Amino acid sequence: MCPRCSCENETGDHLLLDYPFTRAVWPGSSLHYSPPLDFTPTVAGWLGSWDVVFRQDKRLGREALSKAAFLCWYLWRARNELCFNSISWTPSEVISFADKAYLEYAKVEKPAGHLNSPQVAGRDSAPLVWIAPLLGFFKINCDVALPQENVKGGLGLVLRDHAGVPMKFVSILMFFDSALQGELLVVRTALRLTLELGFSQIQVETDCREAVNYMLNQSGSPPCNSAVLISDIWKLSSSFSSVSFLFISRATNGAADALARKALSFVCLID
Structure with missing residues (x-):
């Protein structure tokens, strides 16, 4: 026992x-x-x-x-x-x-001076290169682009499998008034997308530490404009057999960042 x-x-x-x-x-x-x-x-x-x-x-x-x-x-x-x-x-x-x-x-x-590999970062730091998920898992990288003094921003996400092969690229132009709100919007979009595709084991990565902290700490007090989004993320998360939210470095999140910036060139808005 x-x-x-x-x-x-x-x-x-x-x-x-x-x-x-x-x-x-x-x-x-x-x-x-x-x-x-x-x-x-x-x-x-x-x-x-x-x-x-x-x-x-x-x-x-x-x-x-x-x-x-x-x-x-x-x-x-x-x-x-x-x-x-x-x-x-x-x-x-x-x-x-x-x-x-x-x-x-x-x-x-290892010899002196070669203690830390760039691929495996410390627990409190962000990985310096993109790492593929394990077999059976899918990884979604998310990012936003919000020009200064503008409420029209871009959401970007890329979905990859365990071999690192991209399966989906998404760019969305949307209204939001803060980077945190945008990061939570794109994470919610990522969860909805993977559920629609039928994936049950996922990892979600973003370079916004604040968003990750809110998503992992359900006792936190987020801003009013983000509270509903966090609640939606928790509800959607319960539909997966395994889901994790990870903080990564901005340099590691280049593909999602490019997709978010690409959305700024769009004409149509989604609100």
């Missing part, structure tokens, strides 16, 4: 990928992985999905898999601390311990 949820057999699959505590750890790590909700994930199936990452970039694959291994180890440590010492770690503590252990390992594994 699982010592945390007391409702499942404590298998390795359950411990490392399926129970609620674990599901809070993975999305908060630098891997931004969200275990699927519509079926019980297995370690074997999860490891098999890493082939896609290794085919795209072997160095990225090695580093990401090393980070995943340390997270698994500290999930096991957290379980033992609870069972044998009645000490309950938080998900953020597991992530912090795993990150520290990985950095110590990386110092030994």
